[in-house]
Amino acid sequence: MEQAISEESARVAIAAIDVDGTLFSERAAQHVFLGILRSSGLLGRAAFARLVAIYVGHRLGLIDPVSARVRGLAVLDGLSLARAEALADQVAADLLEVVRPEARAEIATLRAGGSCVLLVSASLSLIVGRLAAGLGPTATSPPSCSCTASAVAAPSPGRSSRGPRSGSS
Secondary structure, eight states, X not given: OOOOOOHHXXXXXXXXXXXXXXXXXXXXXXXXXXXXXXXXXXXXXXXXHHHHHXXXXXXXXSSOHHHHHHHHHHHTTTOOHHHHHHHHHHHHHHHHTTOOHHHHHHHHHHHHTTOEEEEEOSSOHHHHHHHHHHXXXXXXXXXXXXXXXXXXXXXXXXXOOSSOOOSOO
16 A cells, blocks of 8 residues: 655755754863863874874864875774774764764754754764764764764654754744
């Protein structure tokens, strides 16, 4: 038995939320990541110093964001997948503790209104996927991009799927 779906009920409202600077302060992810690397003993002193130098160079505008990311990841080259996943678990857990309350509230409001909320970031999908999972019960992480869907739900009837959401519901 086939069931017809009306055009209105097939629409999905999507809200994209940037991770760094929106969910938490702009530098929170870097500070958490560097802190965990320092305390874990994962990197030797020289490798950690290189990573800090890359971060400082980026913050001062001496290294562009893409180069900083590539150089930073090169410091971690050779890390086993199991260790990288454990590190991502710890970074995401620590970041979930510093998500801004107003960001959590907005995500909850958007979901309650039926929106599909996407976390959009140039950060590592290994971490962004875990953030999405921590923020929503039906999180998914597309393997080929850095955009991570944190919830998928049909919008409520009559809700517009166009344009940004304004103030109150």
